[in-house]
Every structure is written in C-alpha cells, then in structure tokens.
Amino acid sequence: MPPDQAPDSPTADPAIVVVAVPTPLRRCFDYLPGNEQPAGGWCCGVRVRVxxxxxxxVGIVVDFxxxxDVERHRLKPIEALLDQTPLPADWLWLCRFTARYYQHSLGDTLANAMPVLLRQGxxxxARTRTRWFATEQGLATTAEQLGRARRQAELLxxxxxxxxxxxxxxxxAQGFDQAQLRxxxxxxxxDSTREWLAAPERRSGPVLAEPSLTLNHEQSAALAAMHEGLDRFHPVLLHGVTGSGKTEVYLQLIEAVLDRGRQALILVPEIALTPQTLERFRRRFSVAVVALHSGLNDNERLDAWEAARAGRARIIIGTxxxxFTPLAAPGVxxxxxxxxxxxxxxxxxxYHARDLAVVRAQHHAIPIVMGSATPALETLRHAHQGVYRHLRLTQRAGHARPADMRLVDLRGRPLRGGLGPQAMKAIGEQLDAGRQVLIFINRRGFAPSLSCxxxxWIGECRHCDARLTLHRQPHQLICHHCDTRLPVPDACPSCGSADLRPQGAGTERTEETLSEAFPDTPVLRVDRDTTRRRDALEQTLTRVRRGEPCLLVGTQMLAKGHHFxxxxxVVVVNADGGLYSADFRAMEHSAALLTQVAGRAGRASHPGQVLIQTHHPDDPGLRLLIEQGFDALAEQLLEERRMARLPPWRHMxxxxxxxQDASMLHSVLEEGGNAxxxxxxxxxxxxxxxxxxxxxxxxRQTRWHVQLMLSAERRSALHRATxxxxxxLAAHPGSRRLRYSVDVDPQEMT
Known part of the structure; x- marks a missing residue:
C-alpha cells in the first residue's frame, strides 16, 4: 500500500517499518523496528530517529x-523512538494529500508542516509555568500573625x-525569592498550580468578553446564510467591498462555533496583520487565542501548535x-x-494555503469562509458555478461612502519624488485640514536605478538580469533578487563622468521629497527595510491610529486589511508597474492591489479620495477599473482567460x-518535453x-533559469503527466547538473 494511503491503526510487531525522512527524494525508506516499541503498538504518525x-x-512512520526490496541484513534498525503516541491523524492525512497533490517529497512535506523543535526531536x-496564590487560610492571616517574617508578610x-x-x-521581579515562597x-x-505558557486553561463561562456590534441588513443576511452550514462542508465566498465589515461577520460566526465547543482557524496573508487581528479577537472573546507565524521563536511556535492540538487554544490566527496546525475540534x-x-x-x-484550507474543510465536514473585496478569479468562477456560496456586502459599515477614484495623467508633468503637481496640491489640502494621507509606492529604496x-550607463547586478536599486540608508546599490550590495560609485564606471543620476522613485526618495515639502508633518515610511525590527510596524501603525496629521509612505504592506x-x-505613485508584464495574471493582481489600497481611504465620517498616477490613462483595463470597479474588470478578465484557454478554465x-549551463538546461528540458x-x-x-x-x-544569482509549462482541462491527466x-527528469543523467522544481497551480509566471 502506498505510504500516502497507509492505515493509521496500530500494528503489533511489524517486520519492516517505513519511515518518511526530510529529503527531496520522493520515496520513503525501510527500517527494522529496533528495540523500542510504542506502548499501544506501532502505528503511523510516531516520530523516530533513524x-x-x-x-x-528525525522521521515519521508512515507504513509497515x-x-x-532491500535485503534484510542491509536494513538499519530505528535508533530511537521519540513518541509514545502518534501525531494527529488528520494532520498526517493533510500532509499526505499535500505531498501527493503538489508532487513533493512526503518526508520533506512532513518536516515543513512541523515546528522546528519537533523536527529536531x-x-x-508545551512549556509550563508556576502560578502562586493565597489559600483561604492565607487570606485570613494578618501580617502581625507572621511576626518577624516581614518579607513573607509582604509577599502574602x-x-x-x-x-x-x-x-x-x-x-x-518584585524582589521576592524562593525561600519566602517555600x-x-x-x-x-x-499554594501553586502549573499552567501552560500558551493558552492556559480557563474556567468555564461565556465566550464573549465584550458585546458584539450591531450588524446591518447585508451583514445579518450573510451571517444567517453561514449559520445554515455550521454542521457540514459549506464553502462561502464573502465578497464585500473594502470597509464593509467582513471582520465583524467573522467574529459573530466564530462566536457560534465556540458556543458549540469547537475551534476556529483564521488565516491572514501577512504577519503585519497578525498583531491587530489578535488584539481585536482577544478583546472580543474570553477564550484562549494563539498566533502562528514566522515572527515567533521556536519555543513560542511549538507552544501554540501544541495548544491547538490539545484543544486549549480555541482560536488560532496565523499566516x-x-x-498545517492540528486541531482537536475543528469548527470553521x-x-x-x-x-x-x-x-x-x-x-x-x-503549496497554496487557501486551496489546502478548502480540502481540509471538506475532510472535516466544516464550513470555510473566504473573504475578499477583490476575489481571485479562481474563487470567483467557483462562486459563479455554484460550487461556493456567493454572499455579497456592497455597503461600507457605518454608512461610510466609497472613496472617489481618479486617474492623474503624468505625461509631460514635472515630478518630485515620483509625485506630480496635482498630488502635491491634494496632499497639502488634506494636511491643512488636519487629516492623514497614504502615499503608496510599491518600490522600496531611493530609486529603482542609477544611471550616467x-x-x-545603468548600474546592473553582475549576478542577475536586474538593475541595482539605489538606497540611501545604507548608501548602497542593492539587488533585491540576490542581495548583492555595492558602494555607490563617485564616477561612472564606463566613461568617468561624475554626473550620475537616480532614475525613478522608491519609498526613500518619496519620503525625502515629502519631508522637504511638508517639514512640519511627520513622514512615516513602511517597507521591508523599516520593519525588520520586531514590533516596528505595529509601533508605526499605533502612531497612525492616534489620528494626528501625518504622511504614511509605504509598499503593499499597507494595502492589506488595515483600518486607517x-x-x-490615498496617492498611488505609479499605477503602471504591473499593467504590462509577461505574466497573464498581471492585470488581475494590479487591479486587486489598487482596489485594496483605495479601500484605505474614507473609512470613517470624512469622504475619501484616491489619486492614481499613470502614464497610460487610456489603458482600457485601468479605465474599466476606475469607472465600473473591480467586479466589472474581473468579469472581463474571466472571459479573456476563457478565450485564451488559461486558468481558471484550465489547470497548469x-x-x-x-x-550553471544555459544550453544544458535547454537541452535536458527539450529532451524531456519531447519524450x-x-x-x-x-x-x-x-x-x-x-x-x-x-x-x-x-x-538570477549567477544561475540560468528555464521553464516548461504543462496545461490541461482535467487535473487527473495533468497530474499523471507531471x-x-x-x-x-530524476532519472536523466544530466539531473545532477541542474535543480528543478514542480509548481502545481503556479500563481506567478515571472
């Protein structure tokens, strides 16, 4: 029986134990059982050291x-048994499915799905801590009764x-020691109790710590529709404009799930969204809420993972x-x-977490809600076909009006830090009124290139087919693909001229321009360079939420889910960057990003305005987006994809x-394609x-890159061919001189 279909029932005394180990090889390895045996007998899911x-x-037992096929005397015994009980069966099932669907090594998939400390054995x-409390006798004891034990009296x-x-x-931390405790x-x-560091067990009581908000008619109808599918697989697309209150619908749906004694798993796209989401959920609910994302250290990640597996964590929020977080009682x-x-x-x-989430929800027979103002075309087609229930929220919460979007023609206009005269005037007017302005520019650094x-002459990376980006802090030329860093030359390396000029604008240059133009207003820059330090982004966003006039300059980190x-x-410095690309998804992604950025404006009582700067104001896709909105553009893109036989109408x-050798790469892939x-x-x-x-x-990074694409209407045929x-390819003699990857359902062609 294949390892990805092996039963999980215990086996008393297997002759051969099949172990998945973390290796790119798409096979598992046979071992002898060794001297140790789990208390309940061998079963799939226990970790072993081999x-x-x-x-x-560290590997995981996946079959018996x-x-x-290997002679018994050549088989090695299992060195050590690490678990007496197996890892959760549903987690193991999900890993097996993932490895099979994405054509990846099962051992490597299992390793990726585990916290680092579990991979290490x-x-x-989970870690625990001691909590001390006064007993009834202690509460009735006075300081005088303790006599000369003054510090004990203070501690009591x-x-x-x-x-x-x-x-x-x-x-x-208050100066007491173990002697006084003893x-x-x-x-x-x-007396004392031991409690878990993550998600300590709580006494029974209501799940709400603060009352829910009142929903409008559309939100109430959407929530009622979701309640109909709480006990079955019920995929829902919650298609709501930015600021329509999707999160409040999530919160009230989760309340119903918690009342049934079940858990909720919430996925957000960026680690930047996790702190504000955590804060909102912890304010609303009295149950344990844990986070899982790359910003945690190894101990914190294992604590949260174990709390979810054990069921103490009722709400899990992560990227x-x-x-891959195991759940004791999955509910939504x-x-x-x-x-x-x-x-x-x-x-x-x-892998794609959204697609795996749908598969996992179907496996558990629980509802799944996919929320967006700009749904992916794949999700939208499923909704059109009736595979997903399509729920709409067309009104902003609190009667806030949609922002007014306008195109600003940059042709022939002077630019300062990427900003035209109309944008600079509008920024000044909003600051004079005591408001805040967001300037969106999806290029970090000072300028995209330096030229003579x-x-x-243009500064180019010697390792990649890419230009070096000019940075001011630090003052270097940096490749954003391989991280090559070079000092900024004093003169042109080609002709010796000292007239070197930055071309275009990045976040640093726009920040500098705004600081000069509006010296009395703080300029806050948010990009990968300014948010490397832990909590740096959250500190900046906290300052913005105070409401004081400021200029917020940033990349797409600011476009997703933030409430300002x-x-x-909102000023979009350059809307043209994603319009013309070799990737057929470029317009979809650009339109979604522009719509999300525009949604940051006018979310309260004051109306919002969005200025989108472009050198191509007559682009039909861009005009359709501005005049009729994302939904109209999405329908047009779906029809174009159908005619071109591209996803979501076909699978890829x-x-x-x-x-290192470009001709060898082409030769091997051409031979493979023909075969x-x-x-x-x-x-x-x-x-x-x-x-x-x-x-x-x-x-890129001194290596050559070549691609081969497969497409089909039926997934089964495509997977067989892949x-x-x-x-x-694995058996080809030239495979040792190249590295290749299989990307099922690729989202980026570039």
Whole structure:
C-alpha cells in the first residue's frame, strides 16, 4: 500500500517499518523496528530517529511491510523512538494529500508542516509555568500573625491582592525569592498550580468578553446564510467591498462555533496583520487565542501548535503555514483576503494555503469562509458555478461612502519624488485640514536605478538580469533578487563622468521629497527595510491610529486589511508597474492591489479620495477599473482567460529548472518535453506541453533559469503527466547538473 494511503491503526510487531525522512527524494525508506516499541503498538504518525547515510535524522512512520526490496541484513534498525503516541491523524492525512497533490517529497512535506523543535526531536510538550496564590487560610492571616517574617508578610499581602494569583517570574521581579515562597507554602498560606505558557486553561463561562456590534441588513443576511452550514462542508465566498465589515461577520460566526465547543482557524496573508487581528479577537472573546507565524521563536511556535492540538487554544490566527496546525475540534476555517498571493508558497513545498484550507474543510465536514473585496478569479468562477456560496456586502459599515477614484495623467508633468503637481496640491489640502494621507509606492529604496547622464550607463547586478536599486540608508546599490550590495560609485564606471543620476522613485526618495515639502508633518515610511525590527510596524501603525496629521509612505504592506479611520487621501505613485508584464495574471493582481489600497481611504465620517498616477490613462483595463470597479474588470478578465484557454478554465503546472549551463538546461528540458509528448500520445491524454523557454528573469544569482509549462482541462491527466515527467527528469543523467522544481497551480509566471 502506498505510504500516502497507509492505515493509521496500530500494528503489533511489524517486520519492516517505513519511515518518511526530510529529503527531496520522493520515496520513503525501510527500517527494522529496533528495540523500542510504542506502548499501544506501532502505528503511523510516531516520530523516530533513524540513520540516513552518515547522519541521523528525525522521521515519521508512515507504513509497515512484511517484506522489503532491500535485503534484510542491509536494513538499519530505528535508533530511537521519540513518541509514545502518534501525531494527529488528520494532520498526517493533510500532509499526505499535500505531498501527493503538489508532487513533493512526503518526508520533506512532513518536516515543513512541523515546528522546528519537533523536527529536531524535541518532545511534543508545551512549556509550563508556576502560578502562586493565597489559600483561604492565607487570606485570613494578618501580617502581625507572621511576626518577624516581614518579607513573607509582604509577599502574602501581594498575593492576597491578586485573586487569580501571580506567576513565579512576576513574583521574583518584585524582589521576592524562593525561600519566602517555600516558607509560606510550608505554613499552608499559599499554594501553586502549573499552567501552560500558551493558552492556559480557563474556567468555564461565556465566550464573549465584550458585546458584539450591531450588524446591518447585508451583514445579518450573510451571517444567517453561514449559520445554515455550521454542521457540514459549506464553502462561502464573502465578497464585500473594502470597509464593509467582513471582520465583524467573522467574529459573530466564530462566536457560534465556540458556543458549540469547537475551534476556529483564521488565516491572514501577512504577519503585519497578525498583531491587530489578535488584539481585536482577544478583546472580543474570553477564550484562549494563539498566533502562528514566522515572527515567533521556536519555543513560542511549538507552544501554540501544541495548544491547538490539545484543544486549549480555541482560536488560532496565523499566516500561510498555519494551515498545517492540528486541531482537536475543528469548527470553521476563515481565509481573510483570500485573493492574496502571500497564501502561495513560492519555494520548496509550493503549496497554496487557501486551496489546502478548502480540502481540509471538506475532510472535516466544516464550513470555510473566504473573504475578499477583490476575489481571485479562481474563487470567483467557483462562486459563479455554484460550487461556493456567493454572499455579497456592497455597503461600507457605518454608512461610510466609497472613496472617489481618479486617474492623474503624468505625461509631460514635472515630478518630485515620483509625485506630480496635482498630488502635491491634494496632499497639502488634506494636511491643512488636519487629516492623514497614504502615499503608496510599491518600490522600496531611493530609486529603482542609477544611471550616467553622459553615456547612459545603468548600474546592473553582475549576478542577475536586474538593475541595482539605489538606497540611501545604507548608501548602497542593492539587488533585491540576490542581495548583492555595492558602494555607490563617485564616477561612472564606463566613461568617468561624475554626473550620475537616480532614475525613478522608491519609498526613500518619496519620503525625502515629502519631508522637504511638508517639514512640519511627520513622514512615516513602511517597507521591508523599516520593519525588520520586531514590533516596528505595529509601533508605526499605533502612531497612525492616534489620528494626528501625518504622511504614511509605504509598499503593499499597507494595502492589506488595515483600518486607517483618519486617512482621507490615498496617492498611488505609479499605477503602471504591473499593467504590462509577461505574466497573464498581471492585470488581475494590479487591479486587486489598487482596489485594496483605495479601500484605505474614507473609512470613517470624512469622504475619501484616491489619486492614481499613470502614464497610460487610456489603458482600457485601468479605465474599466476606475469607472465600473473591480467586479466589472474581473468579469472581463474571466472571459479573456476563457478565450485564451488559461486558468481558471484550465489547470497548469510549471517545471522550473536552474543551473550553471544555459544550453544544458535547454537541452535536458527539450529532451524531456519531447519524450513527454510521445508518452502523452501513447496514453491518449489531452495535456499541452509548452517550451522550454527562458524564464522572464533568465539569470538570477549567477544561475540560468528555464521553464516548461504543462496545461490541461482535467487535473487527473495533468497530474499523471507531471508525475511521469518528474520521474524522467530524476532519472536523466544530466539531473545532477541542474535543480528543478514542480509548481502545481503556479500563481506567478515571472
């Protein structure tokens, strides 16, 4: 039986144990049981330590066999048993499905789905802490009764003031020590309990810590429709304009799930959204809420993972990888901003968290809600077909009006830091009125390139087919693809001229321009460079929410899900960057981003305005977006995709190969493509094989990149073809000189 279909029932004394180990090889390895055995017998899902080559690794048991293809005397025994009980069966099922669907190694998939400490062999145990509290006898004891034990009396007084007690670290922070704790404990005046560091168990009581908000008619109708599917698989697209109150609908749906004793998993696209989402959920609910994202350290991540598995954490909020969090009692999955490309993993295991969430919800027979103002075309087509229930929210909450969107023609206009005269005037007017302004520019750094005015030289990366971005802090030329860093030259390396000029504008240059133009107004820049420090973004956003006049300059980190009630003007510095691209999804992604950015303006009592600067004001797609909105553009794009036989009307797989020799890459992929076409003809499978062609950025990090694309109307045929080509490439003699990846349902072609 294949490892991804193996039963999870215990096996008393297997002859051969099949273990999935973290390796790119798409096979599992046979081992002898060894001396240890789980208390309940061998079963799938227990972790073991095994020898692989010359190193020891942590693997997971996935199957059992009576015989092995390898001679028994050559098999190695399992070195150590790490678990007495298996990892959750539903988690193991999801990993098996993921590996099978995304054509990836099962061992590597399991490793990616586990916290780092579990991969290293750490026991599946969350950290605990000691909480001390005064007993009834202690509450009745006075300081005089303790006589000369003055510090004990002070400590007892402190604990008596805290009905739920104090943790040991808080006690020692106030200057008390273990001797005083022991003294009071020996007298029966205080006692202690052990509690989990993440999601400590709470006493029973109402799930709400504060009352829910009143819903409008559309929100109430959407919530009622969701309640109909609480006990079954019920996929819902909550299609609401920005500011329509989708989060409040989520919160009230989660309340119903919690009342049934179940858990809620909420996925958000960016780590930047996690703190504000956590704060809002923890204010609303009295149950334990945990976060799972890349900003946690290894101990924090394991604590949260275990709390969700054990059921103590009732609400789990996380980014993409949180889809692999085990749940003791799954009740609902919510994908906020479901259209966002951040839900797709672009390296290693190239899964899409939204799609896995749908599969997981179906497996558990629970509802899933996908919310967005700009749904992905794949999701929109499912809604049109009736596969997903389509619920609409067309009104902004609190009667806020939609922002007024206008195109600003930049042709022939002077620019300062990427901003035209109309934008500068509008910014000044809003600041004079005591408002806030958001300037969106999706390019970090000072300028996209540095060039010589005399000879036309442009600073380019010697490792990539890309230009070096000029930064002021630090003052360097930096490649945003391979992180090559070079000092800024004093003179042109080609002709020696000192007339070197920055071309275009990035966030740093726009920030500098605004600081000069509006010296009395703080300019807050938000991009990857300014938010590297932990909590840096949250501190900036807290300052913005205070409502004081300011200029907020940032990249797409600011476009997703943030609530800025005092922002009344949004300026998009350059709307043309994503309009013309080799990627057929470019217009979809650009339109969604512009719509999301525009949604940050006018979310409270003051009307909002959006100025979109462009050198192509007559672009038909851009005009349709401005005049009729994202929904009209999405319908047009869907029809164009249908005519062009592109997703979501067909399914795709992209084979990406890279190596030091470009001609060798083309040769191997061309040979593989031809062999696949012959095999497809023999099998009678309707799969198109296109390429190989150079990648849009052919040279990156000193390596050449080539692509081969497969497409078909039926997923089954496409997966069979992909699996065959994968085996062919793995067996080819030239495979050792290249690296290749299989990207099922690619979201980016560039």
């Amino acid at each position: 020898t692989l080559g010359r190193r020891q690794v 066999r009576a015989h092995s 750490r026991p599946l145990e 007084g402190v604990l008596s003031q805290h009905r739920h007690g104090l943790v040991a670290s808080a006690i020692t 003294g009071l404990h020996d007298k029966g005046l205080i 993409r990888s949180a889809i 999955i919510i994908i906020d901003e479901e259209h966002d490309s951040s839900f797709k993993q672009h390296e290693g295991l190239r 005015h005399e000879c036309g 009630p005092h922002v009344t003007l 797989v992209l084979i990406r190969a890279e190596g 696949l076409r012959v095999w497809l003809g023999e099998q009678g499978l309707a799969v198109d094989c296109l390429g190989p062609v150079p990648a849009p950025m052919e040279r 699996a065959w080509l994968d085996e062919w």
